[in-house]
Amino acid sequence: MSITHATPPPGGTPPDPGGTPRIHVVWLDWDTEYLPWAEGKLRHVSPSWTTERVRLPPPWAPGAHWALIGPTGEGKSTHAVGLLRLRKWVLALDPKGEDDTLQASGWQRITSLPPPRRMQKDVQEGKPMRLLVGGQARTDQEDIALQKLMRDGITYCRHSGGWTLYVDEFELLSSQRMFKLGPNIERMLITARRDKTSVVTSFQAAAWVSKHATRQATYATMWPTRDRNMVKAVAEAMGRDWRSVAAAIDLLPPFHTLTIPKQIRAPMLITSAPKITGSRQTEPGPSSQ
Numbered sequence: 001m002s003i004t005h006a007t008p009p010p011g012g013t014p015p016d017p018g019g020t021p022r023i024h025v026v027w028l029d030w031d032t033e034y035l036p037w038a039e040g041k042l043r044h045v046s047p048s049w050t051t052e053r054v055r056l057p058p059p060w061a062p063g064a065h066w067a068l069i070g071p072t073g074e075g076k077s078t079h080a081v082g083l084l085r086l087r088k089w090v091l092a093l094d095p096k097g098e099d100d101t102l103q104a105s106g107w108q109r110i111t112s113l114p115p116p117r118r119m120q121k122d123v124q125e126g127k128p129m130r131l132l133v134g135g136q137a138r139t140d141q142e143d144i145a146l147q148k149l150m151r152d153g154i155t156y157c158r159h160s161g162g163w164t165l166y167v168d169e170f171e172l173l174s175s176q177r178m179f180k181l182g183p184n185i186e187r188m189l190i191t192a193r194r195d196k197t198s199v200v201t202s203f204q205a206a207a208w209v210s211k212h213a214t215r216q217a218t219y220a221t222m223w224p225t226r227d228r229n230m231v232k233a234v235a236e237a238m239g240r241d242w243r244s245v246a247a248a249i250d251l252l253p254p255f256h257t258l259t260i261p262k263q264i265r266a267p268m269l270i271t272s273a274p275k276i277t278g279s280r281q282t283e284p285g286p287s288s289q
């Protein structure tokens with residue numbers, strides 16, 4: 001797929017004070033461009049459709065949060081696992097119990113916190129550690145244990161610092177009938193930045209979770225949607241003209257995403273996270289936290 005031109009918002013592309021036209025959106029190949037960009041290894045791209053060298057948004061810094069917003073089954077957890085491989089210490093909350101996509105990551109699953117002593121020792125020695133937190137929940141007792149485990153996971157991350165916390169299915173964790181952990185995550189979103197703890201959240205609709213999930217996010221990644229109110233809400237939280245976001249969203253084929261950086265002068269990024277396969281289960285060993 002190639003994006004041949006960015007669709008300007010109605011009324012034309014606003015001129016940049018420097019006189020150069022603003023590029024609204026660029027397409028990045030997941031492995032060779034998007035991940036290197038997020039890691040800080042790729043700062044510019046030169047799309048074939050323009051003579052301009054496009055400066056990419058700032059990379060994903062420790063402490064910067066990320067929101068993944070899309071309908072069920074379209075690749076949120078896949079995108080998250082790919083991104084989180086860039087981080088050395090990851091705690092991924094799996095409130096569904098045993099999510100297939102998270103399971104395919106190959107990360108070790110733990111069902112109690114703090115992690116076993118040998119894992120804590122590895123972390124202290126600087127070894128990478130990516131953990132899935134959550135077990136099966138088929139009985140009432142298992143439900144209660146899972147609720148406690150999710151709460152413990154958030155608390156552990158808050159107290160230890162330096163981890164990247166992934167909250168899969170934020171709606172479920174926020175739900176008053178289920179986990180009731182919305183305020184705990186909200187607190188992390190507001191305070192974790194200074195401890196260099198990034199919080200990555202995934203959810204289906206911005207209206208169903210705390211506004212902080214998008215307001216505090218440095219990047220929001222959206223999947224194709226016809227829901228204009230959702231596009232408007234996310235665009236507003238990210239400080240963008242919703243029409244330029246909607247124009248880009250409407251271009252997206254299945255399993256493709258639009259990443260909106262908080263920096264309003266930086267371009268939005270289209271990419272596609274590949275399905276997690278057996279070979280991808282081998283951890284590459286990240287170069288940055």
Ligand SMILES: Nc1ncnc2c1ncn2[C@@H]1O[C@H](COP(=O)(O)OP(=O)(O)OP(=O)(O)O)[C@@H](O)[C@H]1O
Nearest residue numbers: 071072073074075076077078101255273274275276
């Ligand atoms: N680029 C891709 N190409 C083909 N299949 C993909 C791609 N990305 C994800 N998938 C597949 O789509 C399915 C759903 O992906 P994933 O679990 O990441 O979505 P999700 O949005 O997290 O869904 P849910 O709401 O159920 O948690 C999985 O079987 C996954 O392997």
Ligand SMILES: [Mg+2]
Nearest residue numbers: 076077101168
């Ligand atoms: Mg998922």
